[in-house]
Amino acid sequence: MTVERLLKDEATEEKGDRARMASFVGAMAIADLVKTTLGPKGMDKILQSTGRGHNVTVTNDGATILKSLHIDNPAAKVLIDISKVQDDEVGDGTTSVVVLAGELLREAEKLVNKKIHPMTIIAGYRLAAECARNALLQKAKDNKRDPDKFKSDLMKIAMTTLSSKILSQDKEQFAKLAVDAVLRLKGSTNLESIHILKKAGGSLKDSFLDEGFILDKKIGIGQPKHIENAKILVANTAMDTDKVKIYGARVRVDSMAKVAEIEGAEKEKMREKVQKIIAHGVNCFVNRQLIYNFPEELFADAGILAIEHADFEGIERLALVTGGEIASTFDNPESVKLGHCKLIEEIMIGEDKLIHFSGVEMGQACTIVLRGASSHVLDEAERSLHDALCVLSQTVNDSRVLLGGGWPEMVMAKEVDDLARKTPGKKSHAIEAFSHALQAIPTIIADNAGVDSAELISQLRAEHHNDTTNAGIDIISGGVGDMEKLGISESFKVKQGVLLSATEAAEMILRVDEIITCAPRKRENRM
């Protein structure tokens, strides 16, 4: 008697060893894919989209690479997911987390082949992760109280983060840019108030941080191009035809004269509205919605600068920067808070005219203008800068700092190794494997830089036998160097995030002993 078919037609089921193998292979394939982008000498990837136009992205940001992949292997999806979360939460370390999870699974596979139960491996990994985290906690330094030192810490972190990106040539400049921008936020992690503006042309070196606010809009014709001590009204209101909002209203007339009358009334209404706005005593009016020619003309007559169709985020940011409120009604001019700034002027960046607000009330927001040869370069530069900004803003909150260059991994590996020796039972194999996986990260960094990793890692390990060492990989010289002197630092929060998420993901994949794939939903062919 044949066993009845249990699942639907195209559904597949994989069990036991096969399932485990499928997930190991999938996860490791993903890890190997992004492995070569790790570290300062990591290589970039070209991604071509399958959509219309076959857009090309060049990047070495782990999260961006993984996001664009179409993956069918469920275990690989788990890894992509953790990299996304790492991106959302701390912004950097997206590649490391995937690579570490991949290494953990690679080690686990060896153990499984030695007939150690996955649950035992998980128990060992958990102990090891806890121990590694404690090691990091002990070694982390906190320079929050000393502002100068803290700032130099931030600089170092920014430079370390940027050194693996396209911006590495000008990392000092960009690190300073990022640190300045983040420090202006005064501890808030709201990166929205840092506006990154991309303008093709010039070189990356021409990028700069602007203390004010730059709006990518044009000033209306016939309106002043230069306003000092501007009073700004930020609004979200209809300035085209102000429709009657009461439902079901419509115009019904029986003669042309009436049409004209009503049109006149409409115009009158708009004029009134404009008058009200002018009555606020403003000399700059920014609206989220369109401004039609008629009101624009009225504004121009009154000598008011009117900017139309600023997008929603632009408006919010502008309101935040200038300290005004977003208004939609204009009946009480005395109680509406207006925004202020010292100077509004039209500036030129490259070929484009932009509106520049300087001397704004709230110093929090700022604009970073990126210049670069092509849009690909700019996109990648933006991603890199975003990573740096994320890391910095998180570091401002949690100011603990670690050294970089494979130093934290070696410190953790040493502690974990010690734990393995002390732990009785099968778990110790798993703990040892964890330490191997940690050491794989500096190995990969060294490999990517083209230096002799085996030699380097063994030297490092010997150095780390000494508890107070600062030794890490010095990629530039290709040897072991003092990370403290070289000024390579990393944020504690990033490292902790990498460690915990990678362990969690590895655990999740290890626990699986069966994969059931449902039949893919049928798509209607639209061609």
Added chain:
Amino acid sequence: MALAFDEYGRPFIIIKEQGQKARLRGLEAQKANISAGKAVARILRTSLGPKGMDKMLQSPDGDVIVTNDGATILEQMDVDNQIGKLMVELSRSQDYEIGDGTTGVVVLAGALLEQAEKLLERGIHPIRIAEGYEMASRLAVDHLEHISQKFEFSVTNIEPLVQTCMTTLSSKIVNRCKRALAEIAVKAVLAVADLERKDVNLELIKVEGKVGGKLEDTELIYGIVVDKDMSHPQMPKRIEEAKIAILTCPFEPPKPKTKHKIDIDTVEKFQTLRQQEQKYFDDMVQKCKDVGATLVICQWGFDDEANHLLMHRNLPAVRWVGGVELELIAIATGGRIVPRFQDLTDEKLGKAGLVREKSFGTTKDRMLYIEHCANSRAVTIFIRGGNKMMIDETKRSLHDALCVARNLIRSNSIVYGGGSAELSCSIAVEAAADKYPGVEQYAIRSFAEALDFIPMALAENCGLPPIDTVTAVKSQQIKENNPYCGIDCNDVGTNNMMEQNVFETLIGKQQQILLATQVVKMILKIDDVITPSAY
């Protein structure tokens, strides 16, 4: 076969196009059904117990779910076989009724089917087997009652409850911080429990998840968390002693249901209409202000103008809040949901000690916390975790734990876990079997054997030699007359479950046995399977 003859001897067909229908009859049908049922049980078998493995499921849309919750696995599995679907139903009904033990019930049903197959081969009639099972299940349930213990807990002493929830959670991926989660679950249930009526409305507990952070950051909030932010970016982010107006009407001009038209044909009409419109917005905001509200929560959207007016009048507002959340807010704050501005009164406002907006991570996710409510009977469990799968799995695990805590409040009888209850029942049923004359005796004995399957699977999943362990524990139970011996899954060193503090609810266990028996009976009674052929 489906051919009959009419009175003139002409053949006619009862079942149309029988050539295209697959049909199984008699013993063949029963065996096919049993093998399908067993196949489902076999999938779940490895997920049983604290060391059970997870399953990875890929949905038709490509999303991945990692879980070891029986009900979820079966639901997502896309089972096509009819008997397989029965098993899915079985686990689902256990989920609805009890919330926990969804894996166990399927494994037990599978074991019962396996035993039934052996009996069928011996030529015992399926109905007799079914009846034997029925008797045996009654015996087992009575025996469970007998070995169960009442256990005492109170609002101040929640330790026993926490222990029970920990047993439930220990089989899930979240067992790393089962203690913390168990405490959260128990506190949540106690917060909403009606201890006098012994009832808990689980709907009052909202489980929210947000990706990011660690599992350890999961917290219990005595209040409501809404995944929304203030309608205007410049409204205050923190309101103390809030008086909340809960509205289900939009801040927009009215839209009467009946069809109507307003004709504008003169300039005056145009003007008046405009003024009315402005007044309308003004009135709405004024009414909210008049009754003393300091926060407006609305189910619908706001017009831009209304939004600004609210901001202008210093009246923070939240828009597009879902219906369920709105109800919860109303319960928590003791307010009333008001469908019209005209009906707003002071008494209908809800009160909360603190309303604040909190942002997470580097992305611009914000959530609204409403805390210190007038009526703290609604709570929220806010889960953080490494990724979406983790959070979903935590949600499912917490749901199980909440259900267990609720069941304990409803009836505080417990039995001990780790397979000890099943083993004890098995012994009792086996002993009772001899008293029954007739064929049923065999069925009852088989039932006892099937009960052994659960501790066997437990032992197997923990990497222990299954037969050795189960026989050793069984003999120990008889020798010491101690029904609390079970499988030592966590390598603690003792197999007395009372010392290990591993227990489950009595109703949960009873329900498992009853439900499994019922489904098996149903499957056994089927002797003809007619499937339409593929179309």
